Every structure is written in structure tokens, then in C-alpha cells.
Amino acid sequence: xxxxxxxxxxxxxxxxxxxxxxxxxxxxxxxxxxxxxxxxxxxxxxxxxxxxxxxxxxxxxxxxxxxxxxxxxxxxxxxxxxxxxxxxxxxxxxxxxxxxxxxxxxxxxxxxxx
Amino acid sequence: xxxxxxxxxxxxxxxxxxxxxxxxxxxxxxxxxxxxxxxxxxxxxxxxxxxxxxxxxxxxxxxxxxxxxxxxxxxxxxxxxxxxxxxxxxxxxxxxxxxxxxxxxxxxxxxxx
Numbered sequence: 001x002x003x004x005x006x007x008x009x010x011x012x013x014x015x016x017x018x019x020x021x022x023x024x025x026x027x028x029x030x031x032x033x034x035x036x037x038x039x040x041x042x043x044x045x046x047x048x049x050x051x052x053x054x055x056x057x058x059x060x061x062x063x064x065x066x067x068x069x070x071x072x073x074x075x076x077x078x079x080x081x082x083x084x085x086x087x088x089x090x091x092x093x094x095x096x097x098x099x100x101x102x103x104x105x106x107x108x109x110x111x112x113x114x
Numbered sequence: 115x116x117x118x119x120x121x122x123x124x125x126x127x128x129x130x131x132x133x134x135x136x137x138x139x140x141x142x143x144x145x146x147x148x149x150x151x152x153x154x155x156x157x158x159x160x161x162x163x164x165x166x167x168x169x170x171x172x173x174x175x176x177x178x179x180x181x182x183x184x185x186x187x188x189x190x191x192x193x194x195x196x197x198x199x200x201x202x203x204x205x206x207x208x209x210x211x212x213x214x215x216x217x218x219x220x221x222x223x224x225x226x227x
Binding site: 090099106 | 156158161164209212217218
């Protein structure tokens with residue numbers, strides 16, 4: 001399994017600001033994903049981070065609100081833009097094995113917007 | 115589209131006893147993978163156990179085992195000798211190779227001392 005590090009682990013953010021979450025993997029991986037988990041809910045996929053090209057967003061998520069970068073096979077960032085209290089969630093980075101049949105998760109970034 | 119259903123929002127078990135968490139899924143695929151993830155209060159998603167659909171043998175990992183019934187599309191998790199550290203949310207999940215994970219709504223398990 002891969003070791004996945006996320007920063008920050010927790011943050012309290014002001015309404016209207018933006019925050020960038022970093023995800024670092026200890027090995028090269030083909031598939032990287034970003035999930036959101038709202039309080040008391042299950043996980044929802046935001047987007048697939050594609051190396052060298054634009055991320056693939058799921059329905060209900062747009063690039064202007066959640067810009068994603070993936071400059072190489074070990075690193076990705078997710079920015080939550082113009083935050084509102086509704087964006088208070090845990091954001092999780094995840095990676096897939098080469099075969100694409102197992103997904104591992106980072107520790108998550110717990111954002112509270114006030 | 116695939117769906118995953120966890121019909122037990124909350125479960126409780128006495129320490130050292132056995133508990134079974136239920137999961138059903140719906141898919142038209144024949145080749146896929148099923149998982150149980152544990153999410154303790156720290157919020158990290160931890161992979162507990164994994165089952166390949168093409169394998170008839172049920173997966174086991176120490177105190178954790180599954181009962182995989184492919185025809186019934188059922189995938190339950192049995193936790194034996196429950197420990198206080200097993201207290202967590204448990205999510206059942208499904209994936210086709212190379213596709214995205216589909217999660218159930220989760221079961222909150224409390225282990226009583």
C-alpha cells in the first residue's frame with residue numbers, strides 16, 4: 001500500500017477565502033482522487049486528478065470552485081475557493097493501485113468555515 | 115450504475131463478542147471488488163478487508179472476515195472478539211477495475227466495555 005500524506009490536517013477558514021490542500025504519495029501512482037465527506041455523511045467523489053491534464057469532475061463539482069493540480073505522479077493539490085460554511089467538510093485524497101482495483105486514503109483534511 | 119446499501123445505521127456490541135455488519139450491492143458487472151473501510155474518530159479511512167468477486171473463498175484478516183454471497187449480492191463483515199478500538203464508522207464500497215469507488219452510507223459501530 002502507498003503512504004499518503006495530506007496537509008493541512010485541520011484548519012479553520014474565514015468565509016470568502018480559499019484554501020489549498022496538498023497530497024503527497026510516497027510512490028508514483030496512476031490514479032489520484034479527491035473526495036469530500038460532509039458532516040455525518042458518506043464520501044462523495046469530487047474529481048479524478050489527471051497528471052498533466054485537467055481534472056475530471058463529477059456531477060455537481062466545477063473547476064472554478066475546486067481547482068485541482070497534479071504536476072507529477074506523486075503530488076496533487078485541491079483548492080476550495082470562495083469558501084462558505086457549506087464547504088465545512090473533510091477532504092480526502094486517495095490513490096488507486098496500478099490495477100485500479102484497490103483505493104487507499106490519506107488522513108484527510110478537516111476544514112471548518114466560519 | 116452501481117449502488118451499495120448498508121441497512122444498519124448503528125450497531126452496538128459488547129467487548130470480546132462478535133458482530134456482523136450487513137452490506138448489499140447492485141451491479142450488472144461480473145468482475146469487481148468489494149471493500150470494508152473503517153473510519154475511526156480520527157477520520158482517516160482505513161482499508162479493513164478486500165474481496166475479489168471472482169474468488170469464491172471469503173477474505174479474512176485476523177479478526178475480520180466477510181461472508182460474500184455473489185448471487186445474492188451480499189457482502190457482510192464479521193468482527194470477532196470485538197475490541198474498544200473497533201469503535202468507528204464502517205463503510206462498504208464497490209469498484210470495477212479502473213473505475214471510481216461507490217460507497218454505502220455507513221454503519222456506526224460502538225463497542226461497549
